[in-house]
Amino acid sequence: MTGRRDGPLMRNSGHSLCGSRLAMAVTIGVFLGCVFAFFYPRGFFAADSPIRGRRIAKSDLQVGSSQCESSERINMLKSEFVAESEKNSELKKQVRELTEKLQLAEQRKDQAQKQVLVLGEQHKAGPFGTVKGLRTNPTVVPDESVNPRLAKILEKVAVKRELIVALANSKVKDMLEVWFASIKRVGIPNYLVVALDEDIASYCKSNDVPVYKRDPDEGIDSVARTGGNHAVSGLKFRILREFLQLGYSIILSDVDIVYLQNPFNHLYRDSDVESMTDGHNNMTAYGYNDVFDEPAMGWARYAHTMRIWVYNSGFFYIRPTIPSIELLDRVANRLSREPNSWDQAVFNEELFFPSHPGYDGLHAARRTMDFYLFMNSKVLFKTVRKDAKLRKLRPVIVHVNYHPDKLPRMKAVVEFYVNGNQHALERFPDGSDW
Numbered sequence: 503m504t505g506r507r508d509g510p511l512m513r514n515s516g517h518s519l520c521g522s523r524l525a526m527a528v529t530i531g532v533f534l535g536c537v538f539a540f541f542y543p544r545g546f547f548a549a550d551s552p553i554r555g556r557r558i559a560k561s562d563l564q565v566g567s568s569q570c571e572s573s574e575r576i577n578m579l580k581s582e583f584v585a586e587s588e589k590n591s592e593l594k595k596q597v598r599e600l601t602e603k604l605q606l607a608e609q610r611k612d613q614a615q616k617q618v619l620v621l622g623e624q625h626k627a628g629p630f631g632t633v634k635g636l637r638t639n640p641t642v643v644p645d646e647s648v649n650p651r652l653a654k655i656l657e658k659v660a661v662k663r664e665l666i667v668a669l670a671n672s673k674v675k676d677m678l679e680v681w682f683a684s685i686k687r688v689g690i691p692n693y694l695v696v697a698l699d700e701d702i703a704s705y706c707k708s709n710d711v712p713v714y715k716r717d718p719d720e721g722i723d724s725v726a727r728t729g730g731n732h733a734v735s736g737l738k739f740r741i742l743r744e745f746l747q748l749g750y751s752i753i754l755s756d757v758d759i760v761y762l763q764n765p766f767n768h769l770y771r772d773s774d775v776e777s778m779t780d781g782h783n784n785m786t787a788y789g790y791n792d793v794f795d796e797p798a799m800g801w802a803r804y805a806h807t808m809r810i811w812v813y814n815s816g817f818f819y820i821r822p823t824i825p826s827i828e829l830l831d832r833v834a835n836r837l838s839r840e841p842n843s844w845d846q847a848v849f850n851e852e853l854f855f856p857s858h859p860g861y862d863g864l865h866a867a868r869r870t871m872d873f874y875l876f877m878n879s880k881v882l883f884k885t886v887r888k889d890a891k892l893r894k895l896r897p898v899i900v901h902v903n904y905h906p907d908k909l910p911r912m913k914a915v916v917e918f919y920v921n922g923n924q925h926a927l928e929r930f931p932d933g934s935d936w
């Protein structure tokens with residue numbers, strides 16, 4: 503025990519010793535307290551005393567109130583608190599409502615930003631054989647202000663924001679009749695005739711054909727009435743632009759076409775432009791390597807060239823995307839500047855020529871339609887009608903694009919495919935006789 507005398511606070515010290523030390527410590531404490539009280543009567547923290555003083559004074563008041571007063575005060579505080587929290591929840595509700603409104607307002611903007619994001623997003627390349635480039639571009643945000651009247655019509659006519667559109671004036675009335683009769687027969691509800699004159703507009707109305715006649719005071723319509731063939735071709739691309747701006751995917755259709763199935767059941771919808779081809783077999787329709795021979799070059803006599811038969815600008819499916827609208831603008835612009843150009847050639851040049859020095863090409867995704875399902879009249883009259891197997895195949899459409907005697911050939915197609923007349927196609931030559 504003697505060995506543990508090292509401190510007055512050690513628990514193991516002897517009781518008597520502990521008692522006397524404790525008494526001494528208390529005495530010293532009291533003495534020091536008196537000394538400090540004498541020299542610092544307002545305490546050590548005099549500097550911030552006014553603040554402390556005020557606080558103390560307030561609480562003193564409360565403490566000093568009677569029991570009754572304090573409970574009244576508590577009740578008052580309670581009801582104040584309830585009122586405050588009610589106000590608070592009302593405010594919260596208003597904030598929530600405002601936030602919701604703000605979110606709604608931001609949605610359209612957000613959609614637009616997402617389009618940019620989709621294109622701008624960065625990815626690591628996946629493993630070998632698993633990567634796939636973007637070909638399905640995002641659609642534009644529909645803009646009804648472009649043509650509210652047309653927007654209303656399309657709301658009624660379109661199915662899943664898709665429809666067939668054909669431009670027609672009185673000159674093609676007979677073909678138009680075969681055209682819409684075939685569409686009605688198949689039961690396609692989503693189609694629309696853009697009437698370029700009053701006669702066609704009333705003809706459609708009397709035949710229960712959905713029709714849209716533009717306002718006569720709209721600038722480009724003077725082209726429709728007075729313009730030549732090429733001017734009307736340019737008009738086609740300008741009018742089509744409005745449909746895309748309104749957010750619709752369109753099958754642009756000439757009227758020298760017979761429908762045998764619903765084309766919307768046979769689309770891939772993965773490209774900006776999905777078009778029927780003027781090609782007549784796998785090579786010409788889908789592309790091939792055409793080797794050009796120049797013997798004078800000796801060892802390098804063979805030059806490889808990429809070939810594809812043109813897309814048919816009289817029947818294509820076009821999605822409402824920026825590249826699609828750019829295509830229409832480029833074609834319309836060139837047709838107006840080069841009055842002797844052929845719209846189909848311009849359409850293909852814009853679609854296929856790559857960027858090169860001094861020229862920015864269009865970067866649109868393209869898909870060639872199956873040339874047996876979306877059949878041109880060369881395929882039908884040169885190949886299909888002579889082949890027992892191919893004769894049994896039912897196309898989606900037949901486009902009489904290769905022959906000038908369009909109306910009789912259209913009627914023959916109906917005879918063959920709809921009425922089952924096996925001889926209906928026989929009287930026509932493969933090509934035209936000029």
Ligand SMILES: *[C@@H]1O[C@H](CO)[C@@H](O)[C@H](O)[C@H]1NC(C)=O
Nearest residue numbers: 782783784785787788872873
């Ligand atoms: C054409 O291509 C299809 C598939 O792409 C193939 O099934 C068919 O055999 C080809 N025809 C010829 C004549 O090569």
